[in-house]
Amino acid sequence: MADLLIELFSEEIPARMQARARADLKRLVTDGLVQAGLTYASAGAFSTPRRLTLTVEGLNDHSPTTREERKGPRTDAPEKALDGFLRSTGLTRDQLEARDDKKGQVWFATITKEGRPAADIVAEVLEDAIRNFPWPKSMRWGAGSLRWVRPLHSILCILSDEAGANTVDLTVNGITAGNTTRGHRFMAPDAFTVSNFDDYAAKLRRSRVMLDAEEREAEIRQQCDNLTFARGWTVVPDDALLSEVAGLVEWPVALMGVIEDRFLDLPPEVLQTSMKEHQKFFSTLNPKTGRIEGFITVANIETPDDGATILAGNQRVLAARLSDAAFFYENDLREANSGMTAWADGLNSVTFHNKLGSQSDRVARIAALAREIAPLVGADPNQAEQAARLAKLDLRSAMVGEFPELQGTMGRYYALAAGHDTAIADAARDHYSPLGPSDEVPTAPVSVAVALADKLDTLTGFWAIDEKPTGSKDPFALRRSALGVIRLIMENSVQSGLTNLFERLFAARRVLTRDTDLNENTALISAGVQGVIQPEDTEVALQLLSFLHDRLKVYLRDQGIRHDIIDAVLAQDGNDDLVQVVNRATALNAMLTTTDGQNLTQGLKRASNILTQAEEKDGVEYSFGADHKFAETDEERGLFTALDTAEPAIKTAMKNEDFPAAMTAIAALRAPIDAFFEAVQVNTDSQIVRRNRLNLLSRIREAGRQIADFTRIEG
Known part of the structure; x- marks a missing residue:
C-alpha cells in the first residue's frame, strides 16, 4: 500500500472557484484510479489561493491482472463482422476460440489485461485530470496549449510507503512533476521538498500557509x-x-x-x-x-x-x-423628497420583457393585483396599491444602480423620506421576499399583498407568453417565484381558490395584448379591465396551478410528507386552495403513521378495487341504494351503523376544515370495515344481496373520497 500526494501550484485561484475545484480534483483522480483497477482507503482535497492539493491513502501499488471473455460472431459470419470483432478486441484470428452455441459455432475472445504499477496509472489519470479540468473559466499562457484557471507553475506528485517517497514520472505542457513546493508568497517564498502528506502539511504551516x-x-x-x-x-x-x-x-x-x-x-x-x-x-x-x-x-x-x-x-x-x-x-x-416622479417616469424606458412591456406596465399590473389581493390578507387596498406603485421606484436610484442587491432595501428608506406610512415603506423592502427556501417570509398584510402580487404577475405573465421552465432551464426564476407564492400563502394562512384568479388574470392579459398597445396597459389595468374568461384562459390557468402543485410537493416533502399522500389530496376538489391542501395532507399523514390509519387505508383501497372491478364487469355504477333491510349478517349491519355515524361527522368536519376531526371520524370505520371483509362475501349468488353490498362499498369509497383519493396511497 502507498499514499499519494498531489499538489497543483498556480497563480491565485478565484475564491469562488476553490470549493468546487477541490471536489472536482478529488472526483476526477479517485474515479480514474478506481476505473483503472486501483483501490484506496481514503482521500481528502484541500485548497489555498495558490494550490489545489489531494491526498489519497492506502492506494494499491499495482492493479490486478484481469481476464475477460467476449462472445463474437458465428464462425460462418461475413468477414467484415469478424474483422470488426477483432478490431474491438485487439486480437488476431488465431487467438480466437470456436465454441458450440445453440445457433452453431461462435467465436470467443479471451482478453487479458496485465496489471500495471500504480505510478503509471497515477501519471495517466492525473494528466487527463489536468488537461480536462472543468474550470468555469480558464486561460492559456505562453506558447503551450494547456488551459488552467491561472498559469500553472508546478506539479507535485509523489507516492510514498515504508521504503520512502518516489516522484511520479509525469510531464504536462512542459511542467515536470517533482517533490517540491513553495510556502507563502512573501513570508516564505523558497522551495522545499516533501516526502508525504504529513511532512507537506507541517512544512507548509512553518512556511506560513494554512492548507485547510x-x-x-x-x-x-x-x-x-x-x-x-x-x-x-x-x-x-x-x-x-x-x-x-x-x-x-x-x-x-x-x-x-x-x-x-x-x-x-x-x-x-x-x-x-x-x-x-x-x-x-x-x-x-x-x-x-x-x-x-x-x-x-x-x-x-x-x-x-x-x-x-x-x-x-x-x-x-x-x-x-x-x-x-x-x-x-x-x-x-x-x-x-420631491415625490420620486422622475424615477416613476424613468420606469417607462426600462423594458421588463419585450412581450410583457416595461417596468412601468408591470408596476401598474402589480398595483391592480395587490389591491385585489389585499382583502384576502387583511391589508388596506389603498395602501397595498400605493405600496405596489412605490416598490419598484428605487430601481432608478443611483444607490441601487451602484449596488443592485440593495433594491427594496433602499426603497424603504426613500419611501419613508417621502413621508409614506411605515407599512407602505416596509412593503417596498419586503416585496421581493422570500427569495429562497431559507429567506424570511413577510407577515405584515400590506407586504404580503404586494409580494404575492409581484410573484403572481411574474408567473401569469410568462405563462401567458408560453415561456415556462423546461428541464433544468429556468432563466426567469419561475420555480423560485412559485415557491415564494407557496411560502407566502402557507405561512400567512391565505385561504383562497387560485384557479379563478388565474383565469381572470389571463383573460385580462389576453384583452390587453390583443386590443391595445402595451404602453396603454397602465390606464387600462387601473380602470379594472377584465376579459371574458375563455376556455384557453382556463387551460393555461390549470397548467399554472399544476406547476404550483409540483413546487408544493417539493415544499411538503421537505417537511416529511410522502409524495403519495400529497397526490391523494391533490386529486380532490378544492386543490387550488393551498392552505386547505396542506392541512389535509398534514392530517392525513399523521393518521397514516398509526396502525389504525394504515389498516383503514387498506380497507378503503380493497373496497374501491372490488367496486371498480364489479362496475367494469357489470357496466353500471354502484353509487346509491344500499339498504339496511337486505343486510344478512351482523357485520353488514355494524358497517351500516358505523357509516351512518361517520358520514355526517366527516362531512361536517370537512366543511369546517377541521381535518384532524375528519381523520378521527373516518378512522372509526377501521374495525367495522375489517369485520365486514372478514365475514362477508360481496359477490354472492343472490343478485339483490350482491348489489346491496356493492352499494355499501360505494358508501365506504365516498366516505374516503371526502378526504382524499386513498387509491393513490402506496403500501
Missing part, C-alpha cells in the same frame, strides 16, 4: 471575535464573506479599523454592502449605539508595524468608497 480552508475560516472568525471583544463590539455575521475571504489568504491576519463619523449616518445596509462588495471587509457593530461603526480587513501577511500601513491604506480606500455612497444617497433623498 475550514481551518482558515475558524482562524479568521477567532481573530475577528478577539478584536471586537477587546473594544466591546460584535462582528456582523456573514458566512458567505467568511468563506470568500478564507479563499483569498493563505495566512490570515485580521486588522480592525474605525469608520469616520461623517459616514455613520448612512443606512447600515449601505455601509455593510459597500465594505463587503468593494473591500471584502467584515462590518462591526457597536451594541451601545446599534450602529455599524467599524470594519475588519483580513491581510495575507504579517508586517513589522503590525499591519498599521495596511490598515491606513484600506482606511483611505474605504473613505473614498463611502464618499461615493454618501453622494448617491444624498442625491436619491432629494429625489425622494
